[in-house]
């Protein structure tokens with residue numbers, strides 16, 4: 001029996017699902033998707049899943065929805081190609097950079113969200129004892145955050161090397177079994193014997209779930225910072241995969257230690273709307289989810305949002321909000 005057989009169709013997952021919340025359509029709900037798998041009738045809903053896995057946390061029957069979707073979904077050629085490019089952030093940067101004024105709908109959608117991509121930061125000290133892994137999107141979209149993280153880690157006396165690459169979460173979410181495993185195995189051998197700090201919380205969560213021994217930046221920060229006062233007030237977005245593995249709790253511990261004033265938003269782990277590369281391929285649903293997220297943020301009373309995952313930050317910035325990473329806050333308070 002497959003994983004889908006555990007679903008008892010109770011519907012407890014429905015309101016947790018961002019695509020159901022904005023469409024109110026059973027086809028675009030976890031239950032509808034599982035039913036499609038059970039019946040062996042592929043629906044549009046399999047394509048429109050954001051792979052946030054919020055449904056897993058809501059499910060009383062313990063349906064492992066992420067594994068289920070990974071087993072049945074396969075990428076379109078275009079999604080496969082985009083994932084392939086993202087494996088090499090320097091190449092992704094060049095392609096996005098050269099796409100100014102392009103007629104390609106796909107590239108102009110990317111440029112809308114990423115108007116000013118940056119070249120991945122290269123950095124290596126002699127005999128490094130710590131590897132900093134920004135993650136593919138952070139490498140090309142938040143260079144200042146990478147610099148802030150690097151400076152923070154160096155200030156603690158570590159010798160650092162930056163490893164620009166991709167963890168394969170997007171590949172995994174599209175059911176690219178071979179490719180996602182290959183990327184993880186490459187990182188496993190690259191990271192072997194080294195302390196590794198990962199700057200993108202959802203990538204951290206994925207690598208941990210795949211058995212890599214890495215620390216999320218929040219975990220690293222919590223081990224090293226002392227209590228102090230950083231005089232800012234913000235709300236906190238909990239990136240979905242980071243939330244699944246408990247990393248968002250660590251982030252909040254760091255904020256407590258920094259005495260940052262937090263204005264809680266409704267459902268902090270509600271999807272940002274970006275969904276990895278989802279916003280490129282499913283603009284209608286993605287835009288509605290982004291709008292719903294922005295509404296929750298604004299209701300908190302501040303537009304400054306802590307977001308430890310870059311794709312979420314891109315979506316939040318697109319809605320006119322002000323995302324900031326923990327590494328940026330630490331540089332602010334030093």
Ligand code: SF4
Pocket residue numbers: 016017018019020029030033048049050051052053054055056065
């Ligand atoms: S992974 Fe997210 S978008 Fe997909 S069915 Fe579950 S809650 Fe909905």
Ligand code: SF4
Pocket residue numbers: 006007008009010011012013014030031034055058059060061062063
């Ligand atoms: S996935 Fe879980 S919560 Fe959703 S309908 Fe099935 S049993 Fe209920």
